[in-house]
Amino acid sequence: MLRRALRLRLGQCLSGRGLGTYRGGSTLDCDGKVSKIKKKIQSIFPGRAWSPLYDTSHLPPERSDVVIVGGGVLGLSVAYWLKRLEKQQGAIQVLVVERDHTYARASTVLSVGGIRQQFSLPENVQLSLFSAEFLRNINEYLAVVDDPPLDLQFNPSGYLLLASEEGAAIMERNVKIQRQEGAKVCLMSPEQLQKKFPWINTEGVALASYGLENEGWFDPWCLLQGLRRKLQSMGVLFCQGEVTRFISSSSHMETASGEQVTLKRIHEVHVKMDHSQEFQPVECALVVNAAGAWSGQIAELAGIGTGPPGTMQGTKLPVEPRKRYVYLWHCPQGPGLEAPLVADPSGAYFRREGLGNNYLGSCSPTEEEEPDPGNLEVDYDFFQEKVWPRLAQRVPAFETLKVRSAWAGYYDYNTFDQNGVVGPHPLVINMYFATGFSGHGLQQAPAVGRAVAEMMLEGHFQTINLSPFLFGRFYFGEKAQEHCIL
Amino acid sequence: MAAPRASLRLVAPVWNRGTSGIRGLSKAVDPEGSQRKGRTLLQFLTDHFYDVEAVREYLLRKQVLKVQKKNRSFTYIEERYGPYVAGAYFVLKQGGAVKFRDREWMRANEQGLSSLEFRKLQEVPVEAVDASGCAINYQGLDNLLALKELQSLSLQRCPHVDDWCLGRLYHLADSLQELSLAGCPRISERGLACLHHLQNLRRLDISDLPSVSNPGLTQILVEEMLPHCEVLGADWAQGLKVGPEEQSPDAAGSPIPA
Numbered sequence: 001m002l003r004r005a006l007r008l009r010l011g012q013c014l015s016g017r018g019l020g021t022y023r024g025g026s027t028l029d030c031d032g033k034v035s036k037i038k039k040k041i042q043s044i045f046p047g048r049a050w051s052p053l054y055d056t057s058h059l060p061p062e063r064s065d066v067v068i069v070g071g072g073v074l075g076l077s078v079a080y081w082l083k084r085l086e087k088q089q090g091a092i093q094v095l096v097v098e099r100d101h102t103y104a105r106a107s108t109v110l111s112v113g114g115i116r117q118q119f120s121l122p123e124n125v126q127l128s129l130f131s132a133e134f135l136r137n138i139n140e141y142l143a144v145v146d147d148p149p150l151d152l153q154f155n156p157s158g159y160l161l162l163a164s165e166e167g168a169a170i171m172e173r174n175v176k177i178q179r180q181e182g183a184k185v186c187l188m189s190p191e192q193l194q195k196k197f198p199w200i201n202t203e204g205v206a207l208a209s210y211g212l213e214n215e216g217w218f219d220p221w222c223l224l225q226g227l228r229r230k231l232q233s234m235g236v237l238f239c240q241g242e243v244t245r246f247i248s249s250s251s252h253m254e255t256a257s258g259e260q261v262t263l264k265r266i267h268e269v270h271v272k273m274d275h276s277q278e279f280q281p282v283e284c285a286l287v288v289n290a291a292g293a294w295s296g297q298i299a300e301l302a303g304i305g306t307g308p309p310g311t312m313q314g315t316k317l318p319v320e321p322r323k324r325y326v327y328l329w330h331c332p333q334g335p336g337l338e339a340p341l342v343a344d345p346s347g348a349y350f351r352r353e354g355l356g357n358n359y360l361g362s363c364s365p366t367e368e369e370e371p372d373p374g375n376l377e378v379d380y381d382f383f384q385e386k387v388w389p390r391l392a393q394r395v396p397a398f399e400t401l402k403v404r405s406a407w408a409g410y411y412d413y414n415t416f417d418q419n420g421v422v423g424p425h426p427l428v429i430n431m432y433f434a435t436g437f438s439g440h441g442l443q444q445a446p447a448v449g450r451a452v453a454e455m456m457l458e459g460h461f462q463t464i465n466l467s468p469f470l471f472g473r474f475y476f477g478e479k480a481q482e483h484c485i486l
Numbered sequence: 487m488a489a490p491r492a493s494l495r496l497v498a499p500v501w502n503r504g505t506s507g508i509r510g511l512s513k514a515v516d517p518e519g520s521q522r523k524g525r526t527l528l529q530f531l532t533d534h535f536y537d538v539e540a541v542r543e544y545l546l547r548k549q550v551l552k553v554q555k556k557n558r559s560f561t562y563i564e565e566r567y568g569p570y571v572a573g574a575y576f577v578l579k580q581g582g583a584v585k586f587r588d589r590e591w592m593r594a595n596e597q598g599l600s601s602l603e604f605r606k607l608q609e610v611p612v613e614a615v616d617a618s619g620c621a622i623n624y625q626g627l628d629n630l631l632a633l634k635e636l637q638s639l640s641l642q643r644c645p646h647v648d649d650w651c652l653g654r655l656y657h658l659a660d661s662l663q664e665l666s667l668a669g670c671p672r673i674s675e676r677g678l679a680c681l682h683h684l685q686n687l688r689r690l691d692i693s694d695l696p697s698v699s700n701p702g703l704t705q706i707l708v709e710e711m712l713p714h715c716e717v718l719g720a721d722w723a724q725g726l727k728v729g730p731e732e733q734s735p736d737a738a739g740s741p742i743p744a
Contacts, residue, residue, distance in 0.1 A: 136624060136650050140550050143543075143546060143547075143550075145532060145539060145542045145543055145546060146529055146532060146542075153674075153676065154649055154650070154676065155649075155676040155679060156649055156650060156652065156653030156676070156677065156679075156680050157676075157679050157680060158680075212653075212656055212683075213653055213654060214653075216653075216676075336707060336710050336711055337675070337678070337679040337682070337707040337708065337710070337711045338679055338680075338682035338711050355675060355699075355700055355703050355704065355707060
């Protein structure tokens with residue numbers, strides 16, 4: 001019956017053409033019409049998005065329990081743990097809104113991909129330890145029936161952080177904290193360092209800390225695709241669009257001490273489609289801000305920071321995009337297979353890439369030298385003036401290197417204390433943050449996703465206590481400063 | 487429940503195929519999926535019925551749990567008899583062989599493992615372990631790393647030993663002299679990079695590793711990394727072809743003058 005209907009329509013289409021119009025192109029036009037009719041009939045069947053007026057299959061659904069703004073590794077990790085920790089299978093509808101499905105400017109895929117436990121805050125060490133365990137067992141966590149297992153291309157080579165005289169005491173204190181949390185880090189003197197890695201110039205190095213287990217680097221694209229694949233099998237919806245508006249309602253409350261507080265609740269998220277003015281209002285219960293470098297803009301849309309400065313209402317989310325370069329060079333006499341990711345006290349770092357004597361590395365610029373984050377153009381002069389001299393001083397073999405290529409990416413830089421923001425906003429009560437990790441978001445993403453999911457489902461952190469990373473610290477001025485930032 | 491038929495392919499995915507390219511992993515861009523014209527009945531059912539998918543996920547999970555159960559640590563034996571006996575018991579239970587100092591190789595026999603022998607061997611260190619083909623994974627390696635005087639370790643053809651496990655072998659750096667990783671499907675050159683801690687190693691066998699992308703080059707790099715060690719494995723000339731001068735000596739002619 002379906003085929004007869006199609007043939008009838010085809011016949012009408014052929015005879016409906018007037019004289020002298022599109023004789024040659026009529027067959028092509030009819031094929032297009034046929035497929036459109038087929039699509040319309042298919043959309044009437046149960047299980048498809050049907051709208052009597054026009055085709056809406058490209059739009060996100062009209063309502064969803066949780067809307068996650070940002071489809072990078074943090075957003076997908078939150079979605080994964082929400083679906084995994086839900087009480088009943090299929091209880092929570094999750095929608096992930098990602099502006100660019102090619103991830104051309106996303107920090108996740110442009111990252112160097114390192115994972116380390118050598119941090120100064122115990123919470124950061126715990127987050128990295130759990131994330132390492134997640135990556136190690138990734139084929140148990142993200143297993144999908146009938147799909148091949150994931151190969152993260154993990155290099156367990158470790159991180160080697162070098163410290164000068166001034167930083168040696170801080171490094172020893174940090175290593176003590178890391179060992180208390182269970183990280184396997186060893187301290188090395190300059191003589192031991194010279195013996196183990198003869199290609200290092202130990203001048204100016206007073207102490208070195210070398211991560212022995214669970215540290216190294218991996219392929220972030222593979223992790224992202226693995227998460228996407230698993231989420232699709234768990235029933236999470238993906239949508240390509242941009243969040244342009246939040247519709248919210250406010251209610252005035254009085255605290256116990258008599259202060260007036262305005263609490264806001266987001267009811268709808270307007271998702272605008274690519275290259276058109278069409279948008280879909282998605283009704284939601286919870287919103288997760290995992291937009292990475294653009295989290296500040298999303299927070300402003302929700303009205304965070306609009307208020308007199310010095311109050312909680314006037315406290316903005318201090319996350320902004322900062323551009324960072326990564327250079328790839330070839331050095332035929334460079335360090336061999338055993339080279340870890342070496343970080344100089346001056347801030348320059350490098351690691352081996354592949355087997356062909358290629359190396360990746362860069363340096364974080366100081367506040368004065370910060371490049372303009374408007375575009376992702378690479379400045380090779382920065383390498384010539386700032387990165388190369390420091391690397392050549394540390395590894396003499398790098399004096400003869402040749403730069404092959406370079407790229408730039410964004411850090412979702414937290415200007416307050418360079419650590420992540422997790423948890424709900426005190427006033428916009430249904431917006432949760434999972435952003436601001438300033439360069440170590442990828443390596444902590446699985447653990448942060450679990451923490452945010454626990455906060456959303458239970459109301460408090462259950463496994464790792466991330467209370468020092470809540471939003472309130474920006475208003476109260478309590479910095480959770482991370483000293484080891486690369 | 488009846489055992490599944492072989493043709494229905496309820497077995498866990500093959501580990502060797504994982505390195506065929508990262509971008510080929512997403513469902514949308516799956517080269518193997520598009521070439522697979524005749525999909526089996528089971529896969530069709532899995533795509534259309536949640537129940538079938540749930541059962542298959544459960545069976546997959548059961549296989550993983552089976553391996554984890556084999557690799558649990560025997561804390562009672564360790565407290566009672568010490569780390570050497572606990573490690574030996576672990577290896578013997580998995581089907582491997584153990585050699586205590588000044589004793590012969592021991593393997594589990596049909597009657598199982600008798601505990602009488604172990605009481606005598608509490609203080610005797612284990613010198614060599616042959617865990618070929620055993621289902622040892624990252625967790626189970628704890629038992630082996632407690633054997634501080636181990637001199638020879640053979641992990642040939644172990645299906646669950648991967649790069650993460652090699653990153654833990656530095657615990658045995660003081661005593662380990664011989665290591666064999668031949669035929670392990672999950673080990674790649676990235677894991678071999680962390681063997682540089684084992685400075686006392688004298689013999690290393692890295693032949694027949696399917697996940698290593700460039701066996702000849704890897705052999706050279708590992709030899710450079712461990713100068714005192716004899717590295718057996720790929721012949722470094724195996725990837726090279728005969729050059730044109732040797733193929734046709736007549737056509738070589740005289741070199742072009744500078």
